[in-house]
Amino acid sequence: MTIQFNDETFRDDYSFHNSDWAIKRFPFPFHEDSYMYAVNMEQHRGGPEGSVYEKRFDVDEHYVAEMRDRAMVLADDPLRCQSLPHMTLAGWDLLELIMVSKSEDYPDLFELHRDGDTWRWVNKPMGIDDTFTFLDDTTLPYGPMEYITRQTQGDFCVLDQRDNNLWMDAGMVTTQADWSLDFDIGMNFFEWHAPVPLAHEKGIFVRALKFLLNIQQGAPARRLNWTMTVNPLLDTSPENYHKWGIQKTTLTPENIGAKQHLRVELQTFFRLPRSNALVFPIRCYLCSFQDLMTMPKWGRRLHRVVRDLPVELATYKGFIDNRPMMLDYLSQFDDGLPTSPGVWPDFETEPPLAK
Amino acid sequence: MSKFEFPPSIKSRPVYGTLKARPGKGHLMIADAEGAEAILGIATPDLMAKTHIIYIPRGAGFTDQLRALNPAQFYEGPTYAASVQRIRRVLQDAHMGLQVYLTGTEGLMGQAQNEAMQAGIPHTAIQTEHRGSVARRMQCVHCKGITEDVETDPFVCSHCGLNLFVRDHYSRRLAAYQGVCIDAEDPGNVPAPKGIYE
Numbered sequence: 001m002t003i004q005f006n007d008e009t010f011r012d013d014y015s016f017h018n019s020d021w022a023i024k025r026f027p028f029p030f031h032e033d034s035y036m037y038a039v040n041m042e043q044h045r046g047g048p049e050g051s052v053y054e055k056r057f058d059v060d061e062h063y064v065a066e067m068r069d070r071a072m073v074l075a076d077d078p079l080r081c082q083s084l085p086h087m088t089l090a091g092w093d094l095l096e097l098i099m100v101s102k103s104e105d106y107p108d109l110f111e112l113h114r115d116g117d118t119w120r121w122v123n124k125p126m127g128i129d130d131t132f133t134f135l136d137d138t139t140l141p142y143g144p145m146e147y148i149t150r151q152t153q154g155d156f157c158v159l160d161q162r163d164n165n166l167w168m169d170a171g172m173v174t175t176q177a178d179w180s181l182d183f184d185i186g187m188n189f190f191e192w193h194a195p196v197p198l199a200h201e202k203g204i205f206v207r208a209l210k211f212l213l214n215i216q217q218g219a220p221a222r223r224l225n226w227t228m229t230v231n232p233l234l235d236t237s238p239e240n241y242h243k244w245g246i247q248k249t250t251l252t253p254e255n256i257g258a259k260q261h262l263r264v265e266l267q268t269f270f271r272l273p274r275s276n277a278l279v280f281p282i283r284c285y286l287c288s289f290q291d292l293m294t295m296p297k298w299g300r301r302l303h304r305v306v307r308d309l310p311v312e313l314a315t316y317k318g319f320i321d322n323r324p325m326m327l328d329y330l331s332q333f334d335d336g337l338p339t340s341p342g343v344w345p346d347f348e349t350e351p352p353l354a355k
Numbered sequence: 356m357s358k359f360e361f362p363p364s365i366k367s368r369p370v371y372g373t374l375k376a377r378p379g380k381g382h383l384m385i386a387d388a389e390g391a392e393a394i395l396g397i398a399t400p401d402l403m404a405k406t407h408i409i410y411i412p413r414g415a416g417f418t419d420q421l422r423a424l425n426p427a428q429f430y431e432g433p434t435y436a437a438s439v440q441r442i443r444r445v446l447q448d449a450h451m452g453l454q455v456y457l458t459g460t461e462g463l464m465g466q467a468q469n470e471a472m473q474a475g476i477p478h479t480a481i482q483t484e485h486r487g488s489v490a491r492r493m494q495c496v497h498c499k500g501i502t503e504d505v506e507t508d509p510f511v512c513s514h515c516g517l518n519l520f521v522r523d524h525y526s527r528r529l530a531a532y533q534g535v536c537i538d539a540e541d542p543g544n545v546p547a548p549k550g551i552y553e
Contacts, residue, residue, distance in 0.1 A: 180496055186528040187367060194367035195524050238496045238535060242517055245539030321540070 002108065005064040005125060011072075016232035018291055022061055024345065026287045027052050027264050028295075029224040031343050033304040035313075037199045039208045044222035044268050052266055053222070056101040057152060058283065059109065064125050066153050066175070066234065073174040073235050074150075079182040080237075081146050083158070083170035090158050090170060091145030092135055093272035094279050098148045123151055145170055154266075154283030157181075159189075161276055166212060168192050169277075175234040175284045177227045177263065178241065178318065197312045212278060217271045225265040228319040228326075232261055232286045251322055256329045257290035260322070262302070289329060295345035296353050299333030306330060359489050362552065364523045369465070371485040379454040382406040383445055384426075385467045387435070389487030390459025391417030397456075398424045407445060409438055411463065415487070435463060442467060446474035458484040462492035462503055465530030478527060489552060494531035495519055501531055507548035509537045518545045 008015045018026070029035075047053025052060070073080055083091060099121055103112035111122035120131045128151065132139035140147045149156045149172035158170035165188045173181040184192040189209050190200075199205060215221055229236055230248045251259055266283040293299045306314075307327055314320040335355040340346050361371075376397045382405050384394050391410060395417070398406075407428040412418055418431055432438030446453075455471050457464040464483045472478050490504040500514030508521035512534065519534030526533070538544050 180533075182499075183494070183496060183524070183526050183529065183533055187526070191367040194365035195522070200366065238533075240497075242497050242536040242539045245536065246542070248540050 003059065003061055003063070003125075006061045008062070008065045010065070010069045010232055010234040014231050014233070016062070016065070016286065018287055019061060023287065023291045023294060024347075025051055025060075026292070027224060027266055027285055028262075028292070028298050028301075028343050028345065029226040029264050030301050030305050032341065033301050033339060034308050035305045036310075037202060037204050037313075039204060039211065040223045041208075041211055041221045042223070044220040044270075052283075052285065055105040056220070056268075056270075057098060057105070057154075057281070058266070059102070059106055059125075059153065063153055067126060067151060069234055070150060070172075070174045073237075077239060080174050081149070081172045082181060082185050083143055083145055084186065087145070087158055087160065087170035087275075087277070088137065088143065090160070090272055090275035090277035090279070091143055093275050093277065094156065094158060095144040095148040096134070097270060097272065097279070098152050102152075126151055146172060152281075154281045157280040157282065158272075159278045159280055161213065161278060164213065165189055166209065166278060174237075176237055176282075177225075177265065177284075178236050178238055180238045182239075197316050198310070212269060215269050215271050215278060217273055220268055220270040222266060222268045225267060227263050227265075227317045228322075229261045229263040229286065230259055230322075232288075234284060234286075236263075248318070248322060251325055253325060253328060256325055257293070258288055260289045260326060260329075261286045262289070262292060289326075293333045295347050295350075296333075297339050297346055297350040299330070299353065300335065300337060301339050303327065303330035303334035359485065359552075361485070361489075367525045368523045369461070369483070369525060369527075371464070371483045374456050374458060374482050374484045376402050377454045377482070379452050380405060381450060381453045382456065383409070383449070383453060384456040384458070385409045385438075385442065385463070386457070387411040387459035387463040387487070388413040388415040389417075390457075390463065390484070391415065391421055393458040393484045393486050394456070395420060395424070400425070403427070409442060409445075411435055411438060411459075413460075435466060439466070439470065442470050443474075446470060446476075449474065455481045456484075457481060459486055460488050460490065460504075461485065462490070462530070465492060465525075465527070469527065469530045472527070491521065491551065492531045493519065493521065493534040494526070494529050495534050497536060501529075502534070505534075506550060508551050509545060509548055510534070521551055 010016050052058045099112045102110040109124050113120040117134045119134050122129045155175050156172045157168055159166040160169040168184050168187050171181045193205050233244055264285045268281050270279050272279055314323055335353055374393050374397050384406055386394055403424045403426045406426045408421055408426045409430050410421055411432045422429055457467050468481055471481055490506045493502045493505045495512040498515035502513040509518050512519050517536045518538050520537040522533045524533045
């Protein structure tokens, strides 16, 4: 299908919105009626047609608006994109991976023409047509990682692998769930995850690292993570927390359905061929509570998950104060009926709300 | 003087050890204030004959005792900032196998460790021993300004004036802990400051 790109904003008047198509394909993260941390990895080799899992780098109706928002964030704070000196080759690896994937997966939107080291990249939605020399930094307007990630939805962490660990040595991070690349750059896997509660004790990070260190070329993996955001704000950075934190207090029983968003990260992991680095794209999807409630199964389940989440997790994810109001709202959409297993909305087979 | 036992914390928080003399033909010891006592504890005439000591007293009176160890080179700096050019020069001229010893406050050790890392020495190869003040070097995540010697939580950013809480999350590259606005969701609701380890 041809994608109609939304003209919308993720700040100020928050005109962001999901079409019916985007709601149906929203990556709802809960496969059962409760949630606890898990490594929850699976292969990233396609998925159901039209789903966010189908392509290597999903492009959706928010693409152009998200790239506009990223450019604004970078103009305000260029340190959201950093690459330590030894990571330039990994940046080229990433540029190649994205250009090849997008031109193959979306031939109507992106074209890559390669003649030896002379490459021509055409990005139709953004109106870009550039010719450059592969592996020659001087032929691009930005470094290779910054160039391509200014044109690709999602945050990108480029991880160096050495000493049996992964090191956050480069990244483009403008749509983050409250963590700072500028602070964390140079840290190893355990250090940048240090503030996460409960998961260290459960051995989650030891197991996850073991898995990630062994990811091979051509065999990418994926998992979901989630949090809550008031207003469809992409840039929930610690740098700007003193500005956006107050928005959490603007929820009322009347506006919560429209203002409160479930924020889901589709995290993928690709081994890069020349540098042996690992790229870790973190793609953010937002959906308002009221749009989620159009799927009866998701309404029932989200109520149960939010209600039963341990206090530590609700605190870490930043919605402990708003949880009672969220539950008042969500309980209207939970009639106690059982839900089908798995994340899909099953809107053709699940019973309508019976209350 | 007894050493402060830091409570267990998260994995990005530095852990300090106890200095031990290691074999090597060159030794660089950087200390501030009570860190001098850790050097005095391991000093031997053989070791000192190959040692360059850089010491920032910060009001502590150990200079004469350190000089009396008769190190190969000795420098007393008025501040860390005044000493850093010399530290860089020593690291630049260093030969393979230089042993680095850092002792004193967290801010001193963190900044000197960062210099050594930039000179190519892995942080795991650098010895550290905490002595003296438990105050922290803090970075405001909002304005990026550094406030030195923070003793209370919360504290006021010395640059942008926001009320910040003291996290244990630590960046070796910045040699600083992270300070985050404490009253962003409830402006003006700032708890009374207390000691970081109280």
